[in-house]
Every structure is written in C-alpha cells, then in structure tokens.
Amino acid sequence: MNTLSALRSFGQWFAEFRQPGRGSSWLVGILLLVTLTMSAANLLLPADSPLYVSTYTITLMGKYLCFAMLAMAVDIIWGYCGILSLGHGAFFALGGYGMGMYLMRQIGDRGVYGNADLPDFMVFLNWQELPWFWFGMDQFWFAVLMALLVPGLLAFGFGWLAFRSRVTGVYLSIMTQALTYALMLAFFRNEMGFGGNNGLTDFKDILGFDLQADGTRVALLLATTLLLVLAFLSSRAIVQSRLGRVIVAVRDAEARARFLGYRTEHYKVWLFVYSALIAAVAGMLYVPQVGIINPGEFSPLNSIEVVVWVAVGGRGTLYGAIVGALLVNYAKTRFTALMPDAWLFALGALFVIVTVYLPRGLAGIFERFAVGMRREKHGEKSWRENSGQLSAGEVSA
C-alpha cells in the first residue's frame, strides 16, 4: 500500500516535470566523453596505433558539432515556438564572417602580396585602404562582439517587423528564405568588401596559435563541445522555465495566450534573437575549423538542410536536433564519398520518409520506447498519443 502511494506520488512528480527536453543529461555526458577520448587519442597516441584518431577526424567532428549547435538553434524556434525559419544559415554565416574577418587580419603580412595593412583580396582589387567596417576586427574580443551583435540585431529587426505585423506560417518561412538569399547575393559582390565569390580563406593563426597544429585543432573541438553543452544547458533551462511554457503555449494557441495577457510578439522576437545568437556562435566556431567562409554558406538550401536535420532528430526536444544533425551529416559524408551527385535526392527522400512515418523523428521512437517501459512499471496513462496528434496538427498548420 505504502509503496503504491509512493509510486503514485513519484508518477505525479514525474508528470509535472515531463516537459519536453527534460531528462537528457546523458547526452551531455556522452558528448563530453566522446570528444575528450578523441582528443586524448589524437594527442597522446602515436600515429601508427590502431586507436589513433586522425586530426582530420577531429576537425570533422568539430564541424559536425557546429552543425549540431545550428540545428539546436533552429529547434528552439521551430520545435518550441512553431516558427519555421528557413534562413538560420544567414545568422550562422554572419557569425562565421565575423570570425573570418578576424582570422584574415591575423594573417598580417604573410599573405601572397605581403601587405600587412590589407587582406589579399583587397590588394587584388586595388583598394588603397581598409574599409571602415574592417576596423577593429584584428582584435579578437571586438570581432566576437561584432559576430554576435550583427546577427543579433538583424534577428531583432527582422523579428520585430515580422512578428509585430503578425506574419506567421508559410509567409514567414518565405521571408526568412528571402533574407538569406538576399544576403547571399550581397556577399557575392566584390564591392561589399568581404572577399566576394571566394570569401575569406588562407587563415594562419587564431589567438597566436597555428591553425594547422594538432593541438589547436583539438582545442577548437573541445571549445566547440563546451559551448554546445553550455548552449544546450541554457536552452534547456529556458524551455523548462515558465518562459518555455509560454512559448509552447504560443505555438499551440497563440490567440489564447494573447487573451491571457501575454504579448506574444515579444516572446517570439526574443526567442528569435536568442536562437540567432546560438547560430552565430556555431558559425564562429565553424570557420576556424573548416578554414574558409564564403557566400555559399548563405545559400537557402543550407538553411533547408538544417530543418531536415531537426526533423530527423525530432523537433521540440533539443537533444533530437543534436542527434539528427550528427547522424545526417555523418551520412552525408559517407554518401557523398560514394555518390556525390545523389545526396540531394537522398536528403529529400529522407525528409519525406521522416515527415510521413516519423513525425516526431528519432526522439519520438526513443520516447515511445521510454514511455512504454514506464507504463509497464507503474501503469501510467499514455500521453504520447495525444502529443502525436498535436504535432500532426502543426504539420498541416
């Protein structure tokens, strides 16, 4: 009798906290463990050891984790607030350009033209002096500040205009696509002063450390992991607070929330800015690892790919976005090695399959499994069916 009531109170306690995103700390543990092990295997083992992890793999992993962070940014806004942004690549790329500008200035006189005052592409274009928006970018702190400020302000301005005029659904998604497309066209132009078609590349150092050195690569991977974990924890804190519940309320019944006194557009704008900042951080970490940033990163297709990662992993869970991004990108690396041209078709097929058969993504499978276990344990009523309906409704909305 006593154990029964204890079980029930545990069930109630659990029920109160079964907000999406809770109970996923194991993911943090695995991420830290894997990256630390990989780093140790790269630095400590000799290259001919069977357990040696190549620097190429380290960098590849770092790149995946940047994508995972970008996917999480999209999940926060799409999965929790129902705003399908097809333009988050823009914030990612802007963050990347900020970091790229810093890395460009770090080259100093080691460029092809040996000009300490101007990056190579400006010398090539016969420019005489540095444009004003490049000033200060040789300072790391200033570059980081700009790489956050510019995407943040852009997200604020865009969100303010769009959400205050109550633009929603498909129209909003199209506007985000237009945003990233417009930026792509602008950055393609040489006159913009961001290296045009070729973008920014040939980086040498970051904070005085050689970018080609194994130690730097490992440090970048660890920094990426750490920031991903931090972003994950802060996002989880947000979605589990009352703020997170208001956001989900706005997603499911915006009018109801408004008539309860919530300024829903404010919630959307701030969440959009937060999400854009995370995307920008991801972009900042991405550039030193892949060694290049060019306007292709603004391509509308990139932003759509991110949405597929999130859909595969399962939206509205945070950890699903991370898992989805890692898996799909690993598959992409494998697949493009075999059939480079077929990847887009595979991606499209994947999206269709997930939308039709797995509306809640891999996280949905996982949770159904977990709930089944729990139900066996204490005969709790299923609640998944209902949320399943909910997401079906959102898909059609």
Next chain:
Amino acid sequence: MNSIHQLAGQAREVMRRDTTWPFLIPRRRMVDVSKDIILYLEDLNVSFDGFRALNNLNLYVNDGELRCLIGANGAGKTTLMDVITGKTRCDSGSAWFGQNIDLLAHDEAEIAQLGIGRKFQKPTVFEAHTVFHNLELSLRCGKGVWRALTARLSGSERDRIDEVLSIIGLESSRHQLAGALSHGQKQWLEIGMLLAAEPRLLLVDEPVAGMTAEEAERTAELLTSLAGKHTVIVVEHDMEFVRSIARTVTVLHQGSVLAEGTMDQVQNNRDVVEVYLGEGA
C-alpha cells in the same frame, strides 16, 4: 530670449513636484465602477466587406451581473466579444470598461491584464501542457518575457491553482495533459483559466456546446456561483440552459439589440417572437 523662457517654462512644467510623469503612471489601472455599470457599449458599428456584423449596438452591463446574450447564428455575438477584447477594431462607437478605461485604446494583451477574461467559442487550452500548467500560465501576474524566465510559483499562487482546480472539479486530472481531457473538461479548464486570472469581467462564448445534460447542469451552477464576485456575460444558444441561469437576457438580431429583460419578458416580446423564437424554441 523668448524661446529660452519658453524652454525654462516647459522644464519647470516637466519637473513639477505635484504631478507624475505620464510614463510612471501604472498602466494597470483599477476599473472604476462607482456608477455600478462595468461595461458601456455605445453605437458600435463593425462591418466586414460591407456586411454589418454590428449595427449601432448599445449595451450596458451592471457590475456583478450575470447577463445572457442570445441570438441566431450570425447575429454578431462573437463579433461583440471580439470588439470588447480588442481583437476586432470597430468602425465607430465607443466601448468603456467602467467609467475610466477606454477599451478601444488598448490591445488584446492589455485588455486581458485590465481584467477582462474571455472563453472562446471553440474550447482552446494549451494541449501540450498539463492542467496544472495551463492554470499556472493563466495566473494574474507579470506577463513580460523576463518575468516569465525568472518566475517561481509562490505558495499563494499554488493555493490559488488548487482553489480553481476544486471549483472546476478537475483536481484528479491536475497532472494530465490538457489535450487528453474530454471536450466538457476542456471547457471547464478554459473557464478555470479565466478564473485563475481573477478577472472583473468574464466573457463566455457558448460554454455548453457539445456538453452532456449533466455537464451543462454543472456548468450552469458554476456560472451562477461566479456572478456577484465577477461580472459574467454568457453567449448561448441552448434555451434550456439560458432559462436555468439567466436573470437578464439580451437578444441580438442582425448586429443590434432587439430586446432586453427577464427570460419571460423576452419570450413574450412581439419582436422577438417574430424574428427569433418563430424559427426555433
């Protein structure tokens, strides 16, 4: 010289110690019902593409009253609620909440914070949240982003939620997801959400649609018990239900008030018999 004097005058005006700067005046003012009337609607007109949904509508509601609005489909009942709650802008007319608050100057969120709660025609609750969290989100408190991020439930707020849960009879479902509730329970939950916000005026659009007879009876009890402490305006089709709760009934027809009085008076009114009761009851 002259302009300096002017400037100094303005500065003195701004710094006067016996007045408060406008932006410091609290936005959430208490509604003034010293004349015992809580809602004044005068000469309201709303048209959609030339169709007049509200047509010179005049309506006064006393403080603490339970008022029923009846009228055929399309008579403009929901549109009237839309105007009161700031969802629809009216073309002309005035809407005052008490003596002192001009409803037409506020938007939905502000009107909600002023103390007007609204239940939708179609029950609308936050399906992905538990019953408890639905009520938590409805509590009367700061609704800003920062407040929501740092909010913790206080003991008195918890008590308030428990109280509302017992009023609407959903204590046993407190941890259930709202989406898993039955249709009638959702209606009650939505009424409970309004109560958690402690509004002065409740607008309840078709509360018993889709309810069983017993459920409707319980809803009638619930609504009558609310009158007095709150002012309640109920829109309903179900004549049986209206008869069971109404003290004063207002009949809407084609966007304006056709008759007003007790149920018996209204049912014997010639106009009403002609245009409305002729078809149905």
